[in-house]
Amino acid sequence: MSVVVVVPPELPAVLPAAAWPALRDADAVFAAGDLPEVTRVALDAKPAPSPEELAGLSRVVLVASSRTDPGAAALLAAGAAVVETPVPPLVEATAVMDRLRSPGGCPWDAVQTHDSLRQYLVEETYELLDAIEEGDRAALREELGDVLLQVLFHARVAAEHETDPFDVDVVAGELVAKLVGRHPHVFADADRVATATLQEENWERLKQAEKRRESIVDGVALGQPAVALAGKLGQRSGRAGVPLDLFPAGEDEGSRLFRIAATARRAGVDPEGELRAVAKRFAADVRAAERAAREAGIDPATLEADGWRRFWPA
Incomplete structure (x- = not known):
C-alpha cells in the first residue's frame, strides 16, 4: 500500500514516528512540490512525478506538507494511507501570529510596534488578574491566551529588528536557561531547598550574581x-x-x-493584592447601596451622607 506522510510546514524537520516503517519498506520515496527543500534533501527523496503517475504506483511514499498537494490528493483518492503528526497548539499559535504579521496578513497587526502594544499588555495582564481573583476558570483560560498572544506578538515584532533580531524560540531558550540555572537544587547537585521562602532567597541571590x-x-x-x-x-x-x-x-x-x-x-x-481586594469590596458596597436606593424609589445621584449611611450594606 502507498502512504502519504504529511510534514506540516510549521514543523519541517519533524517526521512522524509511524512514518519510518513505511519509508523503510517503500519501493520509492517521493517529495511533493510543497515540501521544503531542506526536508527533501534530508530524506533523500526524489521529486514526485505527476499526480496521475503517482496514483498508478504501489508501495510508494509521498512526503508532502499537506493533504491538499495534488500528488497527495491523487494518492489518497487511490486508497493510500496517511501518516501525520498534529501540530502542537503552541506551534500553531506562533504560525498564526507569523501569518497575521506577514505581507498579505492583517493590516492592523502589520503596523504595530512594541510601543503601540504596551497598553494591550497591561490591559490583558489586569484582566488575567481579575479572572484569578474571581476564580473564573473559563475566563482564566481565555485571559492566559490573551497574555500569551502578547508574548507571541512582541516576539514576532522583535524578529524584524534590523540589527538585533530574535524570535519566540530565542525567548523560550533563554527562559529554559534561566529556570535551569536558578534551580540548581533541581537540575544540578546543589543542596535541596526545604521551603519556598529559602528558594525565593536563593532565586534573588542567583539573579544578583547572574546580572552583576x-x-x-x-x-x-x-x-x-x-x-x-x-x-x-x-x-x-x-x-x-x-x-x-x-x-x-x-x-x-x-x-x-x-x-x-x-x-x-x-x-x-502582598499590599497591592490586599488593597485591590478592599477596593473591590468597597466598589461592591457602593453598587449595593445604589441598588437599595433605587428599590426605595430614590435616585442614587441625590444621596448625601445620611442617605448613603441609610442604604449602605451592613
Missing part, C-alpha cells in the same frame, strides 16, 4: 503600580538588612503610604 547588579534595587520595575513598587522596595531592602527606621519619615500621605506598603511586604503580605 551593583544595587539591591537594580531590576525593580519602577513603572509598576505605586503600592506594588513600595512593597517590592520594602522586600528587597529587608533582605539586605536595611532597617525600618530608614524608611521615609515624613508625615505626608506619600511617605505614610510607602511605610505601610513596604512594611506589609516585609511581613509577607
Whole structure:
C-alpha cells in the first residue's frame, strides 16, 4: 500500500514516528512540490512525478506538507494511507501570529510596534488578574491566551529588528536557561531547598550574581503600580538588612503610604493584592447601596451622607 506522510510546514524537520516503517519498506520515496527543500534533501527523496503517475504506483511514499498537494490528493483518492503528526497548539499559535504579521496578513497587526502594544499588555495582564481573583476558570483560560498572544506578538515584532533580531524560540531558550540555572537544587547537585521562602532567597541571590547588579534595587520595575513598587522596595531592602527606621519619615500621605506598603511586604503580605481586594469590596458596597436606593424609589445621584449611611450594606 502507498502512504502519504504529511510534514506540516510549521514543523519541517519533524517526521512522524509511524512514518519510518513505511519509508523503510517503500519501493520509492517521493517529495511533493510543497515540501521544503531542506526536508527533501534530508530524506533523500526524489521529486514526485505527476499526480496521475503517482496514483498508478504501489508501495510508494509521498512526503508532502499537506493533504491538499495534488500528488497527495491523487494518492489518497487511490486508497493510500496517511501518516501525520498534529501540530502542537503552541506551534500553531506562533504560525498564526507569523501569518497575521506577514505581507498579505492583517493590516492592523502589520503596523504595530512594541510601543503601540504596551497598553494591550497591561490591559490583558489586569484582566488575567481579575479572572484569578474571581476564580473564573473559563475566563482564566481565555485571559492566559490573551497574555500569551502578547508574548507571541512582541516576539514576532522583535524578529524584524534590523540589527538585533530574535524570535519566540530565542525567548523560550533563554527562559529554559534561566529556570535551569536558578534551580540548581533541581537540575544540578546543589543542596535541596526545604521551603519556598529559602528558594525565593536563593532565586534573588542567583539573579544578583547572574546580572552583576551593583544595587539591591537594580531590576525593580519602577513603572509598576505605586503600592506594588513600595512593597517590592520594602522586600528587597529587608533582605539586605536595611532597617525600618530608614524608611521615609515624613508625615505626608506619600511617605505614610510607602511605610505601610513596604512594611506589609516585609511581613509577607502582598499590599497591592490586599488593597485591590478592599477596593473591590468597597466598589461592591457602593453598587449595593445604589441598588437599595433605587428599590426605595430614590435616585442614587441625590444621596448625601445620611442617605448613603441609610442604604449602605451592613
